Amino acid sequence: MGIAPCCMVKGKLNLPSKSYQRIRSDHASEVAEDYVEAIADAISERGVCRAMDLVKHFAVTHATVNNTIARLQRDGLVVTEPYQPIDLTAAGRRLATQSRKRHEVVESFLKAMGVSAATAATDSEGIEHHVSKETLNAMKRVLADGWPSNP
């Protein structure tokens, strides 16, 4: 799921160190994922997404939202024009949907595990970006069928 930053120069590497490359790549796409999700939410809740919605949502400044949106536009996830609301491209919508699904699984899983709603909300927001397909499937399985080897 992701956009590559400058520091993702890949090399031929032996196994153990590969984990850290995955994590660096996870982090590179993290902000994009959170933004498209937030933009999709704003649009479905309030009809449009304005920069101020994101300022409040992420607790960052105006200027930061502007920079980030410019990057997302550069990367083809978002479209906006001066003083206009922010919209998602098809690719942005796809990423938003996919990210939200994964996010929901992680959050539900934490709650099912006995974690409070508030903590589940906060922790899932960070954890979601590091959950591989395999782990996500394991979470879904536990939510559906219970913990392994428990009838």
Place this chain on the structure above:
Amino acid sequence: MGIAPCCMVKGKLNLPSKSYQRIRSDHASEVAEDYVEAIADAISERGVCRAMDLVKHFAVTHATVNNTIARLQRDGLVVTEPYQPIDLTAAGRRLATQSRKRHEVVESFLKAMGVSAATAATDSEGIEHHVSKETLNAMKRVLADGWPSNP
């Protein structure tokens, strides 16, 4: 668990957006946590930790390790002198122990959930930094007593 970067200016904020501040702060301490853990491992496995050990472990260049170690030294987690091995301060050792414990819980939890060892190793490496005390305790509880409301 952590060191504050420039961009951690805090303000009086309403609840929802606070999650993202937590995550930014998690990320700020992430590299420090992984490094002290790797340094502690190298010392216990090979007696000393050399920069090259970290180069291989993290799949980054020499120069990057050097920069990072300088930051960790600045932050009082590490001591080293030119051309000498890298050692941990008391604070560094504390952070390493704490981080390793948390890491082990997360990794064991993923494996207990049915995730393969390789995926558990990779995913836990990113997830660990976003697991709050409460979620960590929930994981320990599940490992010890099984999934909630299962006799």
Place this chain on the structure above:
DNA sequence: CGAAAAAGTTAGCCAGTGCTAACTCAGGAA
């Protein structure tokens, strides 16, 4: 011992993600 190889250092670059400050624009109240 001496030279080549390995390890470490330093300088200079870049992108991401945050900030403040100063500006411009748009829309509503007086």
Place this chain on the structure above:
DNA sequence: TTCCTGAGTTAGCACTGGCTAACTTTTTCG
């Protein structure tokens, strides 16, 4: 209609954490 205010923009800065390239030091080995 004018002006104030809030929203948006832009410029300029700092720090993290990547990189390459050129250099120095240390270690190893013939």
